[in-house]
Amino acid sequence: MTPTVGVIGGGQLARMMIPAAVALGIDLRVFAENAGASAALAATMVGDYRDAGAVLAFAQSVDVVTFDHEHVPQEILRELVEAGVAVRPGPDALLYAQDKLLMRERLSALGLPVPDWARVTTEDEIAAFLADHGGRGVLKTPRGGYDGKGVRVITDASHAAEWIDGDELLVEELVEFRRELAQLVARRPSGEIVAWPLVESVQRDGVCAEVLAPAPRSAGKLAEVASDIAHSIAEQLDVTGVLAVELFETSDERVLVNELAMRPHNTGHWSIDGSTTSQFEQHLRAVLDLPLGATGCRDNWSVMVNVLGGPATGTLADRYPTAFADQPTVKVHNYGKAPRPGRKIGHVTAGGEDLDDVVWQARSAAALLGTVVVDDQNT
């Protein structure tokens, strides 16, 4: 039979599953939040992912349900499972991508390396934590954080005042890190796990800006430690599909888990052009419990740069004549979103032998595509 995969959420992650689904002859169906969603081409239903009836109706039209985001409420996920729907990753795993406090608690219990953290509800508790950690910390709301929202650095408990409302917050040590890394793996229900090479992720303003694959100077022990951590999490949390583990490489030579995502992730976009199997194809294979594909690098170096912003009027495609002529080797991925300052509307990937060349190509293309120019006629 033709395998049918349902994706809840119609953003760019669902969109980037479409090419893989077309190649493999998988019937991909997207439950989108609106008709103009990034993954509109595969949308078979438009609705609210918090509407249990709509989500259940959608789920019953597919072989397996997976996700573009982690916002579907646990009650609905559990209702799907009770109705006999294959939900991958399942609610018991997804919980730890939805709630940072539960994630910290669980990873700590598993003995996995995480920053020092505490569960807090009052300014006094926060003040005590800061006092123990050099007067600095990172305050996080356990749920709903994304790309820097719901996360803030604090140096005084009073900075937390507006977030304190009786609900639990997470406070963590402000990690002094050399750099951020990400380890992606994929796991399928029958247990097979494969790992992509460890990558370096460069953040700007709390948003992923660039990814270098593989992470420079990561051969040997560092890659092994990162891969072991991701394998443990995937197995212990029974994750199915792609798992992205964002990591800190600290100044004092530790590797700590920062965040988890149980879906294709921005730090894996390089794999579309740079790995034998892209994270999107792999996610589809994994949730369908098919044997996983090879995860090696196709080039010495792959560099992904996000395209933020775009032309003040018109669409990203208006920039193609300039960008394509300038960088004929760079692969462009357009999310079909209206440009606006700071918005992630696409990414580019370059690959090759020399890291400096590859970085330059990818950054040049991203700048030509993304720079916000008010009078775009002059570009």
Place this chain on the structure above:
Amino acid sequence: MTPTVGVIGGGQLARMMIPAAVALGIDLRVFAENAGASAALAATMVGDYRDAGAVLAFAQSVDVVTFDHEHVPQEILRELVEAGVAVRPGPDALLYAQDKLLMRERLSALGLPVPDWARVTTEDEIAAFLADHGGRGVLKTPRGGYDGKGVRVITDASHAAEWIDGDELLVEELVEFRRELAQLVARRPSGEIVAWPLVESVQRDGVCAEVLAPAPRSAGKLAEVASDIAHSIAEQLDVTGVLAVELFETSDERVLVNELAMRPHNTGHWSIDGSTTSQFEQHLRAVLDLPLGATGCRDNWSVMVNVLGGPATGTLADRYPTAFADQPTVKVHNYGKAPRPGRKIGHVTAGGEDLDDVVWQARSAAALLGTVVVDDQNT
């Protein structure tokens, strides 16, 4: 603005344009022959490509019209042009992909190397041609030939009897060739042309079975000659989009043009996984008059093998557990067609350093996917 490309024909070539269109944010619209066509996901209209009214209505919804096949009648193509539609390639070029007699005549006039040929209508004319060419020849109907249909080897004029009906036929010398090659180029209206590496195409029973990219032992003069021929044809015939030139490398060291196709072609499928820019992305860039992408090989060797046949019951995907487990590095392309003996329902591509390994991987995967087994429970 979002560029909109209309494709007439909903076969696997249109289907394989979808991933490229998704990546580049191009609005791809397909005029399909039926609702279950290979490219159904992008189908916005279902109709008959010989229905001028329907084709015109479709064409007026897009920025540029291009093709999955060369069967749209000249009258309709010319009507589109008169109505102001951008048709790429245009009717004056497409004519030579539609009519083999006109093609032979035109290429001969341009001084390009072709097999000896003659325009014939009677058995006597055929007999005279055979007498001049060692008693052997290839008889072709000028129009409608595809994958070995409309082509037959003859050793006696009487073999032509059932094709003779007063219409003109093409008879050609039976070329003694070492191997078949294909040179693909892409050209855009403003004149830019890029060429992929010359490839070797292995035919079985008149159908393309395998493609090796680049063609072994093709460095230097051979590649130069092939590229020059394809450049000349693209320029002289004013081709836009992808042009595939099928070539014979003869036993007496000549390179002769066999067939032309003015669209993505089976001999270019390797480029999806094996070249920096796939023929499908390039075709979209070219027909939109965007700067063309780099055409280098991503691996030392890429080998494409067609998947013919498939499971006697069920779909190609039923073979994935076995094929994926056996060949984790091979890329599978499923055309979404019902399997039946001899039918081309997909292709696979492998890439790597060692040609023998790569051939073995691709053939193994294609055999696991395509072999016709009546009782599929036992595979």
